[in-house]
Amino acid sequence: MATSNPDFSEPIHYSKLRKGWHASPKEYDYWVPEVDIEGSIPRDLEGTLFRNGPGLLEVYGSELKHPIDGDGMVVALSFVDGRVHLRTRFVATKERLEEQKERKLLYRGQMGTNPHSAIRDTAVLLKSFLTLSWPTLRYRNPSNTNVFYWGGKVLTVYETKYPHCLDPHTLETLGVETLNGTLKLRALAAHFRLDMINNRLVCFGLTPGVGSREPSLAIYEYDDKWNLVQHQLHHIDGLNYAHDFLLLRDYYVFHMTPFADMTLTAALKVFTGLSSPGELMKYHSHLPSRFVVIPRHKKAPYQEVKLLDTEPFHIFHFGNAQQTDLDTISFNAVCLGPKFNMSFDKKIWLGNSSVTPGNMCKFTLHLDRDKCDQSLKPSDPANVEFPTVHPYRHGLSTSRYSYLMSSDREGYKMPYRDVVKHDLKGESRQVWYSHGCVGEPVFVPRLGWASINQGDDDDGYVLVMLYIPDKHVSEFAVLDAKHVDRGPLARIKLKHHIPYGFHGTFTPHVFIKNDSVPKPAAKL
Secondary structure (H helix, E strand, O other): OOOOOOOOOOOOOHHHHHHHHOOOOOOOEEEOOHHHEEEOOOOOOOEEEEEEEEOOOEEOOEEOOOHHHOOEEEEEEEEEOOEEEEEEEEOOOHHHHHHHHHOOOOOEOOOOOOOOOHHHHHHHHHHHHHOOOOOOOOEOOOOOOEEEEEOOEEEEEOOOOOOEEEOOOOOOEEEEOOOOOOOOOOOOOOOOEEEOOOOEEEEEEEEOOOOOOOOEEEEEEEOOOOOEEEEEEEOOOOOOOOOOOEEOOOEEEEEEOOOOOOOHHHHHHHHOOOOOOOOOOOOOOOOOOEEEEEEOOOOOOOOOOEEEEOOOOEEEEEEEEEEOOOOEEEEEEEEEOOOOOOOOEOOOEOOOOOOOOOEEEEEEEEOOOOEEEEOOOOOOOOEEEEEEEOOOOOEOOOOOEEEEEEEOOOOOOOOOOEEEEEEOOOOOEEEEEOOOEEOOOEEEEOOHHHHHOOOOOOOEEEEEEEEEOOOOEEEEEEEEHHHHHHOEEEEEEOOOOOOOOOOEEEEOOOOOOHHHOOOOOOOO
16 A cells, blocks of 8 residues: 655755755765664675766866766665675776866767867868868766676676776776677667576667668677677667667567657757757657567567557656566556656756656557557656666566655655655555655665575565755665565665765675674673
8 A cells, every 4th residue: 555645844945956966075985883874784685785876067167067977986885794884986987087187078978068169069070071081079988877796797887888897896997898899889778687597687789870870789698707698789770769678588678769860960960069969869759659579589489570659758767577478568667758858957857857757657568469558547646767676587477566766745746755666566556755865776685696586576675875955965775675665674874975876786795805894882
């Protein structure tokens, strides 16, 4: 049952909320004092929460136009025997190091940050035409969108560029990662899926089509030694952008968005500095909105790529998915309507959520009829984003619950202050009304790797980072995934803030030396 809506205080003023994006003054490395942990850390919660997001909003006095252009700062929150260790560190990309050396902004950002004027960029473009050469645009790789551990590597990703590899023990940046030269498109998308039945990491890269160049989609499956065990390359007209995807036993599913029109006119706007790829993301009524279903292997019931039309919307993130039989795929996703764009809404959120809230919607794909059924109304009433699910059960019949950051308070579309537990079956709903502003919730299976086929789909914990505007500090909350509405089992209270982030993951591996774990304080 849903939790009753509590008696809320006045909404937080936007000026206080904006401070959550402020730069982190330093990098941290310390054990959180026991006295700063309210409640108890469950003893069976052991491992590392990795999070990534922009750690700054300006470069030596030059303000970035959008947080997505900010250099990535990785957080590693380690849980060991009831203790908590925090480490943060910037991703030392080539662009960051060069700007530190020159002490000025040198690189463009995908969301409109530009160290040069439109007049200068137009002059460079004209010179290139006269010399019959292609102009070079210098975009930063902030490596700030996601971070995960697999096969002995910690990777940070930013979907238009190569990932970076970090030392899991120190978070030191080891360099650009090409995965043994297998990333032929020179990019790795922000989202991945785990197939733990076959012990595989499944991920993708995508480059848009511009002019006569076709879009390219590369899908990779790696074992835990980073051997590329399966690879597909597709050129699907209209598939110019994808941030996330669904992994099933027999198929991959992507969404072909009508919000990415890669024309020569659009390219000229980018080259002349009049716009940027992110600023050009808006609804184009002449473009199709489709689900792209790609067979995963030669034994898939349908071997051709299927394009199934659906209503016009944009999808960044998918939730649960199930392949219920040979012909049917059911899933949910956060859908953004035709008025959506990537404006820095009130300098608080990454898109215009105050105009177009994210709606959790349920879909059923009938592959035998090439038909997509969509529920007529959202499957959750709140404005939601950043759904996370059981990481080892994606696409399985036991995948049922999603956990979303939400704005569930009547009359408010933003900011995101609450956590919704969403049930794919529609039988239950829970909400935790937090005391701050929440980031992406991350589900942690209580049984670790064994949870692939043991325990319930919600047998575990939900970890959430919060920003407390009145105090300009951050906290981490540990929730019981079965009873999200009961509030935190533990609150890890920091004495400083960590900038709002994007995505995070959890691994049951711990990278803190055992001899460094502090002993419990003696009782007086």
